[in-house]
Every structure is written in C-alpha cells, then in structure tokens.
Amino acid sequence: MAQRVVVDPVTRIEGHLRLEAMLDDSNHIHDAVSSGTMWRGLEVILQGRDPRDAWAFCERICGVCTTVHALASVRCVENSLGIQVPRNADIIRNIMFLTQMVQDHVIHFYHLHALDWVDVVSALKANPAATAALAQKVSPSWPTSTEGYFKDVAATLTKFVASGQLGIFQNAYWGHPAYKLPPEANLMAVAHYLEALKWQKEVIKIHTVFGGKNPHPNYLVGGMASAISLQGDNAINIERLTMVRGLIADAIDIVENLYIPDLLAVASFYPEWTKIGGGLGNYMSYGDLPQNGIADVAKFRFPRGVILNKNLNEVLPVDPADPAQVQEEISHSWYQYPDGKNSLHPWDGVTEANYTGPKPPYKQLDENKAYSWVKAPRWKGQAMEVGPLARMLMGFASGRTDYKEVVTQALGKLKVGPEALFSTLGRTAARGLESQLAVHWLMDEYDRLIANLKAGDSATADTQFWDPSTWKAESKGCGFTEAPRGALGHWVHIKDGKIANYQIVVPSTWNASPRDAKGQHGAYEAALIGTPMADPKRPVEILRTIHSFDPCLACASHVFGPSGEKLVEVKVR
C-alpha cells in the first residue's frame, strides 16, 4: 500500500523545512515535496537603511554562514556604487571565505553527516587494537592511531553515553540495518570526530585576526577594516600572521590526513549510494575567489557556469545581474507579485506574503497548489542544484587541472567512474574534495598577502566613495559568493542614499525550491525520487540525501501510514 512519509525539520537558523515523500508499493520514493514552513522576509528589515550598514544585518541572517552573507552584501553595495576594492581586501576576504568553508565542511562531515553513516553506539563494541590497525591503514600519516588512544576515546564515549546524556548523538537511528560499518570503523570515525571538533576551535581564530575579536567579523564597504603593519604592535603584525600560517598548515594536515581518508573509507562501505540521490542533473555556480578583482570572472578559482543534464562537455555562461537569467517564480509559493506576475528578477523582487496553505498543524500539503515559503529560483527557466558538487563539476568540466587531479584520484580509490559524482555520495565526496583544494588555496592566498605586504602594498580599503554625497541618486548592484552550501546572491537598489529594495537568494532557496509553473521539481525533491527505503518508519535514507546538500537544519520527523494515521514521531537532526 502506498504511503506518504513526512519529514518536518525545524530550525530557527535558515527557516523551517518540511519534506513529504510518496512511496510506491515497493517502498521506493516516486515523488517528493519540499516546503519551507516559516516566513522570514528578511529583505523587509533592510528597506530604508543605510546601504553601508546592510552587511551587519545580513551577517545575522544565518548563524552558521555569517561571513558569506556579509561578503555578498558588501560586494552588492560596492557593485552598485562602482567601488573597486584593493587587492589586499580581496585576498583577506578570500582567506576569511576559505577558512569558513573548510571549517564548515569538516564540521558538516563529522558532526552532522557522519552520523547518517556511522553508528556511534556500535563504536562501543569496537576492539581498540583492531581499531588502531584499521586507522594506521586508512590514515597512515595521522600520528595518534595507537591502541591506547582508541582505548581512551572508547572510555570517554562510554562515560558520555553512561551519563544518560547522549545529547548530540541521541537523535539518530542507531542499529538501523542501513548502517554498514564494522564497530572498529565506527570507533575510528568517532575518534576523528573529536579531533575535528578540537581543530575547528583553533582554525576559526583566523577570523578573529582579520575580522576583529568578535565572533561576528567586521566587513567594510570598500575593502576590509583590518589595519596591517608587519612591524607594528597594534595592527595585524608578523607575529599574528605567522600564527595564521600555522593554523593553515594544521588545516592542510587535518583535511588531507583525516577528512579525506575517512571520507573514502566510509564511502567504500556504501557503493550503492553512488547510484542514489542524483536528482536534477543541472548545476550552477556564480564562481568566487577573485584573483584579479571581482569583475575578472575568468580568473576566479571557483569557475562560474551552468551544467545542464549532467553534460560535462559544456559549461554555459551565467550572469546573475542579467534580468533574463535568474528569476524567482512563485506559482507554488505563498507570495504575491504585482500585476499577477509569476516571475521576477531579484532587482525587481517583491517579498509580499500570501499564505493560502492549510492551518498548521496539518497532515500533508497539496503540491498542486502553493505549498512553500521558499520561492522557486530558476536560471533561464531551469531548476538548478548549487553547492560543492556544482562547483567541483564546474572546475572539472572547465578542464582545471587541480580539480581533475583530486576528483580522478578519489574516483580511482573508490573504483568508480565520473558518473558516480551524480549521487548522494558524490555530493558528500565533492564537499571533501573541495576542502582539499581549499586548504591549499588558503596557503596560497596567505603567501600572496605576505608578498604584497613585503612589496610595500598595505592598502586594505578604498574609501573615496564612502560619503553618500559621492553617490548617484539611484543605482543598482549585484553581489555574489559561493557559500559553503552554494551560490548566494544579494541584489540592492539604492535610491537617495538609502536601500529602496534588497533581495537575497540563498543556496537553500535553489536546493529547497518547490515546483515551478511548468511543474519542474526543485533539487531536494528531484534527488529523493527513486530512493529505496528499508524501513519507512525510520527514514534514514531521506536524511542521507537531504544532509548531503548540507542544509542547516534540525528536524522533527513525522511518519504517516497509508490512511494518514501517525505511525512514528521522532526527533532527528
């Protein structure tokens, strides 16, 4: 009997997300519905404000992605006002960006996503000596893989579990048949999870050097607020920069010797997941990491482009500032546009609620009507997936050798071809491979900064257009970045020195998009279709695929039987 499985995640960070999956008689998902259930409308908060302050509000949109929203915001205001930032400002922004990306990816893998593949409770049964042998084989360059070390980790874990406070581990499906790792691999993963947590406490300090001590770093329209003087006492000096270098070296170490080996080891136990969860097959990246100013798109480390229908032989050009390319549709969203329009470019974007859905709490949504607070962004009318996989594919298809090298190496170790990338596991692997590129780019950006400083260029900001009296009466700007979760765009319309309109299209808007007027699914919806479920009451398969997109979500899951009665209600992360 067909069933409808409802996963209703709840988070305050990016708004709530709810998924409904329709199962056929053999427990395969044949259709899916992705719905944002919380109205945010943050754009309204920005209207009428000084555009130079917008980044500070944007930094508070998402707790996990503070720096990327600030970056997109200053870039869109600079684009609007015709400001070109000094080279050092681009480099410092790149360092902040890469630090956040690597920290976020490592934490996503170990703290959130690994629990979809690693059974923490099973780790308690592991033999420490056998675990040490396994770890020495998987991560030969990691120094702490001894029997005593794993005994200590097992003891820490046992104590934590025995205290009755499974806490952060309590919401997984321990013992589910879909978990396939032996206890030793599970213990190794838990040990490395602890290592990753300790490391991320350190690496994030790079932000405090360049962005000030506060956990919400300072950005500045026109550049960066970081005063640098190699010999100075109070500015960012050579001693602080040397510490940054040490932290980058540690990041290279942990990504290459822990994250990548663990990722490949875990992946090797789940080969079927290279065939599940592919979804749309359309990928988009705005590109990022400018090497010669934000206008020189060809010099970005993250190439810009679109790939359609998994065709890696062609990368199509994208321009987020072109009103004909990126538009947000509302045919299945709880919004209204003026004059009955269905689709607008963000410069003309309107954030006006029009809730027509059922009164919560409800059992299920009607996908034939409006069913989400998320709009449906489209590129030339096509639904797109954004994120690490889109970026890695763009680099791979653009023929960049560094991308080809890491991708080919990983595929070779897993003994699969490039088609394996179009999957849940491909998405998860792309995040790791991107981190591998990112840590080396981080060191490279650091070296560029030091070289500039040594050559006597210490400018970090251009303030000639700071004063609103230097601005045109009216201007429009577009700022973009490749956030850890994918393409992020901010669009501003400045009039008489104030923000007349501000629109944000976040990566999750692309990925969590509902259907459009043509009935095309969004990326989450498409990725779930075809997934086999071992036990619909414990939908770990849905979580694996949705988590592979890295949404910042906590979720509550409600599972319903064929007649709609509630079968199970579980809290899941």
Place this chain on the structure above:
Amino acid sequence: MTAGSVDTWPDPKGVPRAPILVLGLGNLLLSDDAAGLHLHAALLAECGATEQVEFVDGGTQGLALLHYLANRRAVLVLDAVGLGAEPGSVHVLRGPAIDGLRVARSTTAHEGNALELLATARLLGDDAGEIVVVGVEPAHIGTGIGLSPQVTAGLPAAMERARAVLESMLRG
C-alpha cells in the same frame, strides 16, 4: 596543533583569557529570540569587560563558539528560553536543570543550539566548572528587530538575576 596559542589569542604577547565568560545567544533579526542579546548588551554596558570577565555576543553561531568556552572557570549564558511559561518570565538554570532540558525539551526557542554547544563542550572536556543559563521566556519569535512588550517588561528582573549570578561567579 597550535597548543599554547589559546589563552592570549590573537596576540601572543596579550593578556590571558578571562576566567569568566558572559555569552549572549540569539538571533537579532527574530524579535524575542534576541532576548539574550539585549540582556548581554545591558550587562556589558553596566559592568564592562575586565581581566576577570569577557563578554561575547555569540549570535546563533553554535559550534563555532566552542573555543570561547574553553579554559573558563565559569560561564554565564544569556538566552531566550522557551519552557512554556508566561512570556517574559525569567528562567535560571544550573547543572541538572540544564541537563534535564537537553533531553526533555529539545524544542526550546533554541532548537538544541545552545544545548548542543554545551553538550559538545562537555564531550571535549571544555565545560567550565560552573555553567548558569539566565533566560527570558519569549512571546513571539518571527522576523523583526526589537522585543515584545512582555519580554521587555521581563528584562529588569532578568538583569537582576544575571547580575547576581555574575557577582557570585566573581566571588569565585
């Protein structure tokens, strides 16, 4: 790893880390969710940072705040705490009350954010000897800057409790 750089970061010749941390949590753009941040700002204005006390506005950053918790004698968390009480009510939680919340009340205003942070710090052995949460029960959590009248009315009482906790922490 970079052992030894923790206490005086980011300046190798700087002052050691203050033994007490006052950590404000919440989303500034979600009305009453920011109650802890308002408390944090008021307490900072009144007491000021010293060598004994560091004030950090943590927003909603979750695990990225772990390093602020390390190497502290005491931590005072200021936050919105939704326990289903009358909006504007003040909650003071210590030890077992926080642990109980972790298991039984995973749908607080924080959706595991602050609790997850504290639990992870414990797993790493980074939890301070004394952790106290002072929070205000929210009336409304939705897009907007500024607190509801109920929470605004509850702030003076919350300030009094937070001040008393901080003074007690300072006495050690």
